[in-house]
Amino acid sequence: MPHDIWVSNSLHFVFYFLYINLQISVAFLASSAFSKVETASVVGYIYVFGSGLLGCFLFQFLIEDLSFPRHWIFVMELYPGFSLFRGLYEFSHYAFQGNLTGRNGMKWKDLSESSMDKVFYIIIVEWPCLQNQVSTVAVEMEKLDVIQESEKVEKLMLEQSISHTIVCNKMNKEYPGRDGNPPKMEVRGLSFAVPSGECFGMLGPNGAGKTSFINMMTGLVKPTSGSAFVQGLDICMDMDRVYTSMGVCPQHDLLWETLSGREHLLFYGRLKNLKGSDLDQAVEESLKSVNLLRGGVSDNPAGKYSGGLDPASRMNLWTVIKRAKTNSAIILTTHSIEEAEFLCDRLGKFVDGRLQCIGNPKELKGRYGGSYVLTMTTAPEHAKDVEMLVQDVSPNARKLYHIAGTQKFEIPKEEIRISQVFQAVEKAKRSFKVFALADTTLEDVFIKVARRSDL
Known part of the structure; x- marks a missing residue:
């Protein structure tokens, strides 16, 4: 007797396990059709109660009507709610018979006799099929532009091409948990490429992961996984060589109040290994580009410079940045939409460590406008x-x-x-x-x- 109970319970367990996973797949597939939680909740309740009512007042009547074609019963059971109802109906039928005959419900050997074998076939086939559909819908409904960018990066990695100055491939950054807090994933599977002559704008709210990404690209921290290349050099292996061709403007200005504008440029120019006439020429051109040559302002201490940025000066600075990308690739992080639209050839919206969309400003306005x-x-x-x-x-x-x-x-x-x-x-x-x-x-x-x- 205990063995019979175990056999019956194992059948119930397998049936419910398969159906639960089928229902999860159905829920994920249906979720792609809704943008609001409230609407999805209402439809979910209608699905559950509607399936029960239709099962009791329609499907059960058709099952018990022997004149109704059996193949149509099979077709109706393709609907997950009816396959669940049919399983419960057969279990209850055998349980009722067990009370009369002393048996302990349905056994594995009773599957074909009870038509439960067809229910199992339906669930086992539908489960993986719906899972495939869920992934397909996710690709179609969400982030197609991001996926295409990732595919482009994969192609560049296979070709080992240096046609793009900056290539980021599936970069992740996770910080360990502390004081009882769980680990924090700041950057998740980030993939994009920036060719020479392009300014790529990375926009996103505070805490999106932009700073963590910049810190990885500049060698302050290492990626947890993934890789990135600057002019073909791996940031994890060749950072010393990367520094020779990389410039970084951090979130806060690295200025010394007692040094003049000219002295700042001389200092940073030497860091870039400029010497002699090349250094002097680069300094003069830089001062001229931001209008600091007039009136000897370039030799004034930086602490006496104006801290504001009027519209004319801001436009002049943007023009300088635009000219600077001619022979280089630039990644710009900013909260200014106006600045991003003026300077950037392409934009990426960065939220929760991921790119949510990517494209030039006109494309994004056309796609989401x-x-x-x-x-x-x-x-x-x-x-x-x-x-x-x-x-x-x-x-x-x-x-x-x-x-x-x-x-x-x-x-x-x-x-x-x-x-x-x-x-x-x-x-x-x-x-x-x-x-x-x-x-x-x-x-x-x-x-x-x-x-x-x-x-």
Whole structure:
């Protein structure tokens, strides 16, 4: 008798184990169709309760109706909810018979007699098939541009090509846990390549892992795994040679208040092994590029320089950086979207140690934009009038915020023509003080990408 119980329990265990894994695969596949947790939760509840109700009031009736074709029963069991119901139905049927005959439920030898063998076949085949579909959907729905960049890096690694000045291949950085805290993974599988003449912008919130990446590239810390190359030199093996061709501007300026601008350049030039006339020429050109030759300013102590950066000086500095990339590759980390759009040929959004998207600014705005931004400011009593106006222009417009009489809406591009908006506002211009319509900005793009990465 104990042996019979063990056999029956093992059958139950295998059935539930297989079905649970099948259901996990179904959940991952279904999750790719939802962007909001609330929607996924509602659909999940409907799936669970709907499957039970259909099983009790439809599927069970068809199972017991011997005139109903058996092959259609098999087809219906391809739906995971019905395969679970069929298994539970057969288990309960044998348990009821066991109470009458003294048997201990279904045994392995009863599979073919009870049609449970078909249920097992379905689950065993569907489980790996759905797993493959999950990975396929993940590739299609998310980060296709990042995957393509990773494939490009793999090709460069196989060819051992130095056509790209900087190549990062599956870099990871994990810091060990301390004081009872778990280990922290700062950089996760980072792969991208930067050719000569390109400025690559790495954007992301604080704590995304940008500093850890720069620290690895400059030799301050070593990658936990993966590799990176600068002009074909491995940063883990040839860092001394890498330093001869690498320049770094850290997060905080490395300036000495008592040294002049010229003295700073002479010092850093010697670090780069410049000497004699070459050093003097490089210093003069650098001072001239940032307008420090006029009025003897270059010989003033750095501590007396202005700490601000007016718009004209900022634009001049950006122009200098743009010229500097002519024969080099630049990686720029910044929180300024304006600076990134002006300087960078390509941008990468870095969140939680991973690249979430990569491409040139125009591509990213086209891929993640798809909307106009309409901003209106009016007296508070006209707030409802503004909403009605926008709904008339675009029924699918989405309000982004409403603060102190200013309302901001996102309008799908495919729904409207700009002329329609101007005409609608022209009719109501006496009621509205401010009106602005703009294309999607890079800031809008990165906010949207960051929100998606948090889902």
